[in-house]
Amino acid sequence: GAGVSQSPSNKVTEKGKDVELRCDPISGHTALYWYRQSLGQGLEFLIYFQGNSAPDKSGLPSDRFSAERTGGSVSTLTIQRTQQEDSAVYLCASSLGRYYTQKDEQYFGPGTRLTVT
Amino acid sequence: AQKVTQAQTEISVVEKEDVTLDCVYETRDTTYYLFWYKQPPSGELVFLIRRNSFDEQNEISGRYSWNFQKSTSSFNFTITASQVVDSAVYFCALAYNQGGKLIFGQGTELSVKP
Numbered sequence: 180g181a182g183v184s185q186s187p188s189n190k191v192t193e194k195g196k197d198v199e200l201r202c203d204p205i206s207g208h209t210a211l212y213w214y215r216q217s218l219g220q221g222l223e224f225l226i227y228f229q230g231n232s233a234p235d236k237s238g239l240p241s242d243r244f245s246a247e248r249t250g251g252s253v254s255t256l257t258i259q260r261t262q263q264e265d266s267a268v269y270l271c272a273s274s275l276g277r278y279y280t281q282k283d284e285q286y287f288g289p290g291t292r293l294t295v296t
Numbered sequence: 297a298q299k300v301t302q303a304q305t306e307i308s309v310v311e312k313e314d315v316t317l318d319c320v321y322e323t324r325d326t327t328y329y330l331f332w333y334k335q336p337p338s339g340e341l342v343f344l345i346r347r348n349s350f351d352e353q354n355e356i357s358g359r360y361s362w363n364f365q366k367s368t369s370s371f372n373f374t375i376t377a378s379q380v381v382d383s384a385v386y387f388c389a390l391a392y393n394q395g396g397k398l399i400f401g402q403g404t405e406l407s408v409k410p
Contacts, residue, residue, distance in 0.1 A: 212397060222387065222400040235395050270341065274396065282329055282348065282391075285398065287341035 181205065183288035185271050191294045192261055200256045200291045202271030210276025211254050212285060213246060214238075217267035225269075228254060229276055261295045268292050298323050300390050302401035309378055310409050317373045317404045319388030325349075328392040330364065330371045335403070336384040347371065378408045 184203040192198050204211050213225040224238040228248045239245070243262075248254040258265055272285035299322040309315045321330065332344040345355060347364050355362045359376045375382055385405045389398040 210396070214398075221402050222398075224397040224399070227395045227397050229395065235397060238397070268339070272341075276396075282346070283396065284331065284343045284346050285396070286343060287333075289338075289340045 183271055183273050183286055185269075185288040185291050187291060188289065189292045189294075191296060194263060194295055195260055197257065197259045198261055198293065200258075200269050200293070202254045202256070202273075202288060204252065204254070204271070204273030205286055206252075208273035208275055208286075209251060210274045210283070210285075211248060212272045212274075213254070213256050214270040214272065215267045216270055216290070220267075222270075225256070258293075261293075263295050266293055266295045298325075298390060298392055298399050300388050300399055300401035302386075302388055302404050304404045305402070306405045306407070308407045308409065311380060312377050313408075314374060314376050315378050315406065315408075317375075317386050317388075317406065319371045319373065319401060321369050321371065321388070321390050323390060323392050325392045328390060329396070331389040331391065331398065332362065332371075332373050333387045333389060334384045335387065341387070344373075375406075378406075380408050380410055382406060383408045 186201045211228040216222045226246050227235040230251045231248050243259045246256045268290040270290045272287045274283040274285045301320045328349045330347045334342045352364050361374045363372045385403045387403045388401045391398050
């Protein structure tokens with residue numbers, strides 16, 4: 180079946196602009212995660228959704244970052260007033276999310292490469 | 297603190313050599329899961345294996361094997377008879393709480409030369 184998809188694959192934006200990144204999880208996966216991968220910080224967790232609610236937002240780096248998920252499916256990560264340090268690859272992952280546990284493996288999308296100039 | 301350490305930043309081997317990638321983790325939880333992911337040059341993270349904290353049995357899958365030792369908090373990954381296609385960055389990760397967010401190590405870049 181189809182894997183996790185993300186769009187756009189690349190995004191170049193000017194400092195101060197807002198950007199929206201989209202994630203389509205694997206069908207039937209109730210858990211959805213956003214991570215960020217950058218040279219200096221490695222792979223960092225941003226936010227976790229179970230269904231449409233986000234029980235763990237602990238990784239969002241500032242209030243410029245927000246995310247939502249609708250219909251238990253598609254998720255959008257929004258970065259307002261982008262800064263150069265936001266430049267990174269933003270990865271989305273989904274899992275079965277059974278019983279709200281940590282046991283299920285996460286399947287990752289190809290990522291969105293964000294460059295802030 | 298919950299932490300994963302992959303001390304080897306880069307490893308270079310010649311094809312057909314065996315190679316072991318080290319992973320050491322820290323957690324206060326008694327229930328946790330450990331994972332290995334592969335990130336080839338194309339960039340997409342590929343799931344390789346999951347182990348839970350109650351099962352220390354080693355696992356073998358083809359040329360891949362994993363050694364989980366709670367006594368040393370390690371979850372090492374061995375590739376036997378390495379191939380050029382094994383060249384990638386390999387990440388070890390820990391999931392320890394409800395929801396399962398992954399704590400990743402810094403990754404080990406493996407280069408297999410022909």
